[in-house]
Amino acid sequence: MSQPEQFEVLVLGSGTAGKLIAWHMAGAGRRTAVVERKWVGGSCPNIACMPSKNEIWSAKAAHFVRHAAEFGMTTGPVVVDMAVVRERKRKMVEAQVAAHLCNYKESGAELIMGAARFVAPKTLEVTLNGGGTRLLSGDKVFINVGTHAAIPDVPGLTAAKPLTHIEALELDDLPRHLIVLGGGYVGLELAQAYRRFGSRVTIIEHGSQLMSREDRDVAEEIQQILSEERIDILLNTEVLRVSGRSGEEASLVVRTPSGERTLDCSHILVATGRIPNTAGIGLEEAGVELNERGYVRVNERLETSAPSVWALGECAGSPQFTHISEDDFRIVRDNLAGGKRSTNDRLIPYCMFTEPPLAHVGLSERDAERQNVKARVAKLPMSGVLRAQAIMEMQGFMKVLVDEADDSILGFTMIGPEAGEVMAVMETAMLADLPHTRLRDAVLTHPTMAEGLGPLLAQVPARAAEQAAARWAAMERPRHDFPLSYQIKTSVRLHTDCRSRKTDACDGFPALSRCACYYRLDPCAALPCRAKVIPQRIDQHHHTVCRSARLGRGARDRAQCHACALSSESAASSQHPGEVPTRVKARPHRRPAPRW
Numbered sequence: 226m227s228q229p230e231q232f233e234v235l236v237l238g239s240g241t242a243g244k245l246i247a248w249h250m251a252g253a254g255r256r257t258a259v260v261e262r263k264w265v266g267g268s269c270p271n272i273a274c275m276p277s278k279n280e281i282w283s284a285k286a287a288h289f290v291r292h293a294a295e296f297g298m299t300t301g302p303v304v305v306d307m308a309v310v311r312e313r314k315r316k317m318v319e320a321q322v323a324a325h326l327c328n329y330k331e332s333g334a335e336l337i338m339g340a341a342r343f344v345a346p347k348t349l350e351v352t353l354n355g356g357g358t359r360l361l362s363g364d365k366v367f368i369n370v371g372t373h374a375a376i377p378d379v380p381g382l383t384a385a386k387p388l389t390h391i392e393a394l395e396l397d398d399l400p401r402h403l404i405v406l407g408g409g410y411v412g413l414e415l416a417q418a419y420r421r422f423g424s425r426v427t428i429i430e431h432g433s434q435l436m437s438r439e440d441r442d443v444a445e446e447i448q449q450i451l452s453e454e455r456i457d458i459l460l461n462t463e464v465l466r467v468s469g470r471s472g473e474e475a476s477l478v479v480r481t482p483s484g485e486r487t488l489d490c491s492h493i494l495v496a497t498g499r500i501p502n503t504a505g506i507g508l509e510e511a512g513v514e515l516n517e518r519g520y521v522r523v524n525e526r527l528e529t530s531a532p533s534v535w536a537l538g539e540c541a542g543s544p545q546f547t548h549i550s551e552d553d554f555r556i557v558r559d560n561l562a563g564g565k566r567s568t569n570d571r572l573i574p575y576c577m578f579t580e581p582p583l584a585h586v587g588l589s590e591r592d593a594e595r596q597n598v599k600a601r602v603a604k605l606p607m608s609g610v611l612r613a614q615a616i617m618e619m620q621g622f623m624k625v626l627v628d629e630a631d632d633s634i635l636g637f638t639m640i641g642p643e644a645g646e647v648m649a650v651m652e653t654a655m656l657a658d659l660p661h662t663r664l665r666d667a668v669l670t671h672p673t674m675a676e677g678l679g680p681l682l683a684q685v686p687a688r689a690a691e692q693a694a695a696r697w698a699a700m701e702r703p704r705h706d707f708p709l710s711y712q713i714k715t716s717v718r719l720h721t722d723c724r725s726r727k728t729d730a731c732d733g734f735p736a737l738s739r740c741a742c743y744y745r746l747d748p749c750a751a752l753p754c755r756a757k758v759i760p761q762r763i764d765q766h767h768h769t770v771c772r773s774a775r776l777g778r779g780a781r782d783r784a785q786c787h788a789c790a791l792s793s794e795s796a797a798s799s800q801h802p803g804e805v806p807t808r809v810k811a812r813p814h815r816r817p818a819p820r821w
């Protein structure tokens with residue numbers, strides 16, 4: 226092997242994390258090289274996020290024009306010229322690539338265009354796109370090779386040359402009938418876009434719901450929205466075989482719950498998942514291990530099994546979003562500077578850019594259930610948001626999960642206009658550990674979508690213990706004249722006493738039954754804890770109350786008072802002759818003052 230060219234920093238793949246680490250290191254004066262086989266800047270600006278959002282925007286324009294009459298405008302027949310749509314997208318991509326090249330130049334990182342593979346630890350052989358090879362070695366090596374679209378193993382599918390997202394975003398003619406295999410985020414975004422351009426669209430999903438990782442109500446809402454645009458959706462459907470060729474004529478034999486069917490189409494788009502670009506690049510030569518799914522095995526600091534070799538972004542199994550690849554870069558950068566950052570504790574927000582979009586951050590109901598996290602859930606239809614009413618875009622909902630034990634926000638999901646922007650507000654509150662009540666009571670601009678967070682959070686149910694207390698209070702109230710507020714306050718006060726002094730297990734009213742304090746001896750065992758507390762407390766106040774003749778049920782309770790056999794004489798003497806618990810005796814100032 227000839228002598229490799231030596232770099233301080235060597236990056237394989239110019240995806241989001243790869244280019245950022247290269248620019249950062251080169252900018253700090255390190256001799257840096259990046260090897261990229263095709264896409265300057267990686268997938269995001271060339272073939273994924275940016276171009277898809279560009280064409281989705283064109284599709285939105287087509288949708289608006291088609292519905293112009295609703296807005297009081299008259300247009301002729303709407304014809305979409307896909308060549309123009311593509312040209313607009315290409316211009317955007319070219320501008321992105323130019324900006325990337327500028328960054329390479331300014332940072333001093335060398336961009337080497339070619340396909341690379343490891344031939345030894347920390348050593349790459351590059352087959353240059355322009356011909357020839359180069360051998361490069363790095364003191365520190367960063368792998369950021371991304372993923373590619375998986376093509377399911379269905380007879381005839383590969384031969385049919387289906388589109389992936391890359392070719393779909395390069396179409397210059399409109400598919401007559403586009404069949405989308407896969408009901409995930411990529412498939413749904415493109416399905417709706419092509420429907421809005423004017424194609425007939427059918428989505429085939431083998432699972433029982435779209436977006437298998439989402440809560441069922443979220444998946445059903447999106448399904449409803451897409452169905453209203455007359456996209457056909459086949460769930461629980463398996464593709465058995467394909468014949469013909471995408472771009473011409475093709476047919477698919479599918480098994481649906483109601484039997485086998487044959488679907489004819491002009492184009493097939495495959496969006497059934499991703500495969501890491503880790504095969505055939507000599508990782509075994511470099512001592513870099515893969516996990517059972519073919520992703521680079523990394524620890525929470527994104528270090529691989531090989532010393533001084535890191536893997537970042539999708540190829541390292543990180544959640545498949547550009548902002549996560551960027552955060553991977555920040556973790557590695559900070560740790561190289563002596564930090565202690567980890568991938569474990571980060572919030573993962575994401576959006577699906579359908580219309581209306583879906584945005585999510587933190588825990589879903591499904592996550593909470595799986596992780597056994599007790600959460601209170603509130604949901605607000607978008608028809609309850611004034612901004613949505615104003616613009617008459619009322620599909621979707623907002624949903625929030627709040628911790629049962631405290632008021633922290635655990636997760637947020639929204640389907641509705643500007644969902645991603647509203648989610649950022651929620652995410653900020655979560656990062657700041659704001660109790661949901663702070664955001665609920667915040668003054669938010671009217672009429673914005675974010676204003677809907679107020680009514681949403683106002684619907685967060687009270688904690689289970691508070692609900693139990695309220696139920697008890699409602700149940701007891703007709704029997705005496707204690708105002709509800711006093712009852713609740715009393716029990717809260719007593720509970721606080723218990724928790725702070727007598728037991729560490731008493732972290733909620735029901736836990737009072739485990740409490741070491743005397744209240745657990747209360748005979749009222751069948752009732753929730755708050756109910757157990759209050760009768761005792763009422764008993765203790767009972768004498769005062771009876772004396773002052775303000776308790777309507779005095780005679781009955783006097784007879785039943787198990788703390789003392791109170792006579793009207795002893796009551797009048799303000800001496801308590803019965804067995805009042807020591808704690809209460811010792812701390813009379815802690816008794817709640819009743820308000821009448």
Ligand SMILES: Cc1cc2nc3c(=O)[nH]c(=O)nc-3n(C[C@H](O)[C@H](O)[C@H](O)COP(=O)(O)OP(=O)(O)OC[C@H]3O[C@@H](n4cnc5c(N)ncnc54)[C@H](O)[C@@H]3O)c2cc1C
Nearest residue numbers: 238240241262267268273274341370371538539545546547
């Ligand atoms: C259609 C679509 C839409 C998406 N939309 C969004 C979105 O809206 N928001 C979002 O956050 N995420 C979106 N994503 C995901 C997002 O694009 C990726 O998560 C993001 O680009 C990060 O990728 P990465 O940094 O891991 O690698 P990539 O950006 O994929 O970069 C890897 C690079 O490595 C190069 N490479 C691979 N092997 C070699 C080799 N042997 N030699 C040389 N070079 C090599 C590749 O050519 C590529 O340029 C979308 C994805 C798709 C497919």
